[in-house]
Amino acid sequence: xxxxxxxxxxxxxxxxxxxxxxxxxxxxxxxxxxxxxxxxxxxxxxxxxxxxxxxxxxxxxxxxxxxxxxxxxxxxxxxxxxxxxxxxxxxxxxxxxxxxxxxxxxxxxxxxxxxxxxxxxxxxxxx
Amino acid sequence: xxxxxxxxxxxxxxxxxxxxxxxxxxxxxxxxxxxxxxxxxxxxxxxxxxxxxxxxxxxxxxxxxxxxxxxxxxxxxxxxxxxxxxxxxxxxxxxxxxxxxxxxxxxxxxxxxxxxxxxxxxxxxxx
Numbered sequence: 695x696x697x698x699x700x701x702x703x704x705x706x707x708x709x710x711x712x713x714x715x716x717x718x719x720x721x722x723x724x725x726x727x728x729x730x731x732x733x734x735x736x737x738x739x740x741x742x743x744x745x746x747x748x749x750x751x752x753x754x755x756x757x758x759x760x761x762x763x764x765x766x767x768x769x770x771x772x773x774x775x776x777x778x779x780x781x782x783x784x785x786x787x788x789x790x791x792x793x794x795x796x797x798x799x800x801x802x803x804x805x806x807x808x809x810x811x812x813x814x815x816x817x818x819x820x821x
Numbered sequence: 822x823x824x825x826x827x828x829x830x831x832x833x834x835x836x837x838x839x840x841x842x843x844x845x846x847x848x849x850x851x852x853x854x855x856x857x858x859x860x861x862x863x864x865x866x867x868x869x870x871x872x873x874x875x876x877x878x879x880x881x882x883x884x885x886x887x888x889x890x891x892x893x894x895x896x897x898x899x900x901x902x903x904x905x906x907x908x909x910x911x912x913x914x915x916x917x918x919x920x921x922x923x924x925x926x927x928x929x930x931x932x933x934x935x936x937x938x939x940x941x942x943x944x945x946x947x948x
Contacts, residue, residue, distance in 0.1 A: 705874070706833075713840050713849055720847030722840055725903045747832070769924035770933055772916050776852045778924045789899050797896035797905045806897055 702775040703730060709745060710775055714788065717766040717780035723788035724796040726755070728777070740765055742779055759819045761785035787813035829902040830857060836872060837902055841915065844893040844907035850915035851923040853882070855904070867892055869906055886946045888912035914940035 703710055709727040716723055726744040728736070731752055735743035742763035746753040756762030763781040770777055789796040792812035799806040830837055836854040843850055853871040855863070858879055862870040869890035873880040883889030890908040897904055916923040919939035926933040 711838055711852055713852060715849055722842055722849065722905050725838055725840060725898065768928035769936075770926045770928070771852065771923040772918050772920070772925070773923075776923075778849050791899050793899070796898040796900075796903075798899070799897045801895040801897070809896075 700774070701730075701733065701770070701777070702773065705775050709747075710777060712742075712744065713776065713778045714742065714763065715778060715780050717782055721795055722797060723781070723783060723794070726753075733777075736765060736768075736779075742781060756784060759785065759790075761787060761819075763788070785814065790816060792816050792819070827901070828857075828860065828897070828904070829900065832902050836874075837904060839869075839871065840903065840905045841869065841890065842905060842907050844909055848922055849924060850908070850910060850921070853880075860904075863892060863895075863906075869908060883911060886912065886917075888914060888946075890915070912941065917943060919943050919946070 701710055708729050712726050712728050714723045714726065727747060729745040732743040732745045742755045742765055744753045744755060762784050764784065765779050765781050767780040768777055787794050792814045793810060794813050798808060798810050800809045828837055835856050839853050839855050841850045841853065854874060856872040859870040859872045869882045869892055871880045871882060889911050891911065892906055892908050894907040895904055914921050919941045920937060921940050925935060925937050927936045
């Protein structure tokens with residue numbers, strides 16, 4: 695057991711990247727960022743909270759869509775400046791576009807090919 | 822097929838995060854950053870290149886240790902500002918500490934617990 699448990703928020707101006715992976719399938723769902731408040735709220739609630747870089751506010755993932763992320767495990771990297779969340783993705787899709795994963799385009803011969811199919815219609819979820 | 826294929830390097834001052842996942846096991850190995858040169862070198866060589874934030878230079882992953890990453894697939898996220906690389910990790914370990922993944926600590930009851938075991942001894946690899 696390691697005794698020192700602080701995260702290094704200094705490299706990115708107060709933020710750390712958080713990789714989000716489906717706990718069951720291993721699929722990488724998204725990348726987001728946490729500030730200390732988002733980290734604390736995630737631990738306190740068991741649901742993923744991030745810092746929205748566009749809105750400059752705390753972002754409770756799924757608060758609008760209902761597609762919250764229940765955090766099953768959290769891992770820390772060697773430099774203590776990145777975390778990996780293994781989550782249960784309620785609603786089946788992490789991406790605001792309706793795709794299961796935000797990584798729904800694959801590089802293929804110099805271009806990006808859509809892979810997979812949307813799980814929900816954003817127009818129905820974000821009314 | 823999407824025609825527009827440019828990445829958005831503007832959000833992080835010329836860098837995009839690259840999530841690196843083991844193509845066979847699905848294990849998340851590390852997070853690194855790419856500038857346009859690292860992106861171009863990765864495409865040209867088929868081996869992962871990053872931008873080292875500490876050394877401020879192009880970083881051919883594995884050039885010192887021999888533990889290069891052969892890129893099998895590349896995915897782009899919804900905002901076009903993050904990529905996901907699925908790689909074959911030569912040597913079996915991505916982390917400079919000798920662990921298979923950089924994410925070798927799991928949050929457990931308010932502290933970080935070491936999980937897994939090192940694949941190599943850094944003192945033997947980085948002489």
